[in-house]
Amino acid sequence: MTQEHRPNAAELQVRVLGCSGSIAAGCRTTSFLVDADILVDAGTGVGDLTQEEIAGIDHIFLSHSHLDHVFAVGLLADTGLRLREAQKRPPVQVHALPQTLDALRQHIFNGVIWPDFTRIPSPSQPALAFGELAVGQRMEVAGRYIEVLPAAHTVPAVGFAITAAPHAPAWVYTGDTGPNPALWQRLTTLPVHTLVIETAFSDDEEALARISQHLCPTLLEAELRALGGDVNVLITHIKPGEVDAVMREIATHASARRVRALMAGEVLTITGSN
Ligand SMILES: [Zn+2]
Ligand SMILES: [Zn+2]
Numbered sequence: 001m002t003q004e005h006r007p008n009a010a011e012l013q014v015r016v017l018g019c020s021g022s023i024a025a026g027c028r029t030t031s032f033l034v035d036a037d038i039l040v041d042a043g044t045g046v047g048d049l050t051q052e053e054i055a056g057i058d059h060i061f062l063s064h065s066h067l068d069h070v071f072a073v074g075l076l077a078d079t080g081l082r083l084r085e086a087q088k089r090p091p092v093q094v095h096a097l098p099q100t101l102d103a104l105r106q107h108i109f110n111g112v113i114w115p116d117f118t119r120i121p122s123p124s125q126p127a128l129a130f131g132e133l134a135v136g137q138r139m140e141v142a143g144r145y146i147e148v149l150p151a152a153h154t155v156p157a158v159g160f161a162i163t164a165a166p167h168a169p170a171w172v173y174t175g176d177t178g179p180n181p182a183l184w185q186r187l188t189t190l191p192v193h194t195l196v197i198e199t200a201f202s203d204d205e206e207a208l209a210r211i212s213q214h215l216c217p218t219l220l221e222a223e224l225r226a227l228g229g230d231v232n233v234l235i236t237h238i239k240p241g242e243v244d245a246v247m248r249e250i251a252t253h254a255s256a257r258r259v260r261a262l263m264a265g266e267v268l269t270i271t272g273s274n
Pocket of ligand 2: 069
């Protein structure tokens with residue numbers, strides 16, 4: 001990425017493309033654009049990007065294999081292909097757990113659901129290249145620092161902490177997760193600027209939240225007890241039509257905290273302070 005796309009190297013810009021648990025008018029599933037070149041999850045929100053913006057994505061980090069998080073990987077590979085070829089850009093790097101990459105190979109890029117974009121237009125210069133992640137791994141991506149965080153979900157899953165510099169305050173995204181003690185253990189020693197955490201169900205559906213390894217407001221409150229009080233907490237993955245009800249329930253539990261619903265289209269600026 002060129003410097004003009006990232007005018008201030010001391011901060012991260014996180015554009016929320018989608019933060020809903022499903023689709024409906026105005027609701028798009030999970031996807032975040034970090035600066036201009038790193039996509040975190042590839043839900044239906046990717047469809048709001050222009051062709052040029054899609055072609056500018058060099059890295060995709062996937063939290064897990066569920067459709068609402070990987071929906072757009074195959075489509076964006078197709079959209080960006082010609083522009084990236086013309087600009088002689090390398091394959092888009094798709095970073096995920098090995099089980100997530102296997103799921104993509106078997107169930108999406110299998111020649112039935114979608115062509116294998118890890119081999120076209122040519123095996124030597126494909127549109128996509130897959131790279132395996134492991135929980136706890138840290139890597140630098142063109143000046144941003146990414147750590148793979150643990151998640152506890154029905155399929156192998158991770159979250160991510162991203163910073164603009166080593167040891168700088170982090171944007172943390174939990175991915176889809178139920179109760180997750182390993183995450184809180186890690187976050188006690190990580191400076192967190194903003195936490196994006198899921199609350200996929202209301203308290204009425206706590207049993208379903210537990211079975212599907214998601215959170216509801218009661219479970220969320222128990223999770224947040226381990227977090228410092230000065231962190232911005234933004235709630236994601238609420239289902240269409242349930243945002244007000246879920247946020248009211250959260251407010252009864254967590255009124256003292258800086259908690260609000262994440263909104264599609266907003267841009268979070270992660271700086272050296274809160
Ligand atoms: Zn999921
Ligand atoms: Zn999901």
